[in-house]
Every structure is written in structure tokens, then in C-alpha cells.
Amino acid sequence: MARHLIDMNEMNSSDFEALLTAQRSAMIREIPTSPAVVSTETPTLTKAELAELLFDNVGLNKREAKDMVEAFFEVIRDALESGDSVKLSGFGNFQLRDKPQRPGRNPKTGEAIPIAARRVVTFHASQKLKALVENGAEASFTR
Numbered sequence: 160m161a162r163h164l165i166d167m168n169e170m171n172s173s174d175f176e177a178l179l180t181a182q183r184s185a186m187i188r189e190i191p192t193s194p195a196v197v198s199t200e201t202p203t204l205t206k207a208e209l210a211e212l213l214f215d216n217v218g219l220n221k222r223e224a225k226d227m228v229e230a231f232f233e234v235i236r237d238a239l240e241s242g243d244s245v246k247l248s249g250f251g252n253f254q255l256r257d258k259p260q261r262p263g264r265n266p267k268t269g270e271a272i273p274i275a276a277r278r279v280v281t282f283h284a285s286q287k288l289k290a291l292v293e294n295g296a297e298a299s300f301t302r
Contacts, residue, residue, distance in 0.1 A: 206232070239280055251284040 206228050213224035235253065238245050245253040256279050263274040284292070 247285075249285055249287045251282055251288055254281050254283065255279070256281050 207225075210221065210224040210228045213219050213227060214221050217224070219227065235245050239253060239255060242255060244255065247253075258277050258279055260276040261274050263272050264270065265272055
């Protein structure tokens, strides 16, 4: 993959999102498609691939790119651990939700058992992300 340098001060968030989407699509197209290699799994973007995209597109060295990805997720993790919501404009919101205790059943015995109250993380995609995903899905069906 060719390395491109981009001045982040000259790029707005929608341009950056479009660039990452294009780069990810290019990476997916490079995956071998012979029947012996193709998996039935949905392609997944990993933290390592995110770091590689930062290396290729922003001009960070590989260590800086990896550290930036780790720091990004650490900030989100710390905010959620502290009880804060995380709002990423144009992407979505991570929120905490307290689920109350509820009745459940042991599937083998049918015995009633309580399911403990717990706190869960939910993600709600923004309308912009939903539209991008929907349009991307339509484009992949028309190929």
C-alpha cells in the first residue's frame, strides 16, 4: 500500500471518514478471493489495521500510530469506567445502561433463577453512520 501524507489541519472530519472508508475498502479488495482462502466471516477492521491506516494516511510512524489507536480506546474505556457517556459526532454514542435484576430459567431443569442486576455498555450509531452503512450495503449488492 502506498504511503500518503496528509495535513490533518486541512481535512475536516467528513473528509477523514471518507478517506478511512476508502482505505478500508481498498484493504478489503486486496484480500485474496480464491475459494480456498475466502472465509464466510464478515471482514473485521482490527486495532492493528487502524494503526496501519494511520501510518499510511497521516504520516505517523508505526509506533506513534499504534500508540494513538491505543490512547483513543483508553480514553473511551476510562470515560465509560467513570460512568460518562462518549459522544463521537458523526459516528455514534457509547452509553451506560443499568439493567435491573430479572427472573430467568435454567434451560435444563426449568428452575427459576434470578439474573443479577448489571451495568452494560450500549452503542447507538448516528444517523450519518447509519446512512453510510446503508448506502455501502446497497453498493455492495449492485456489484
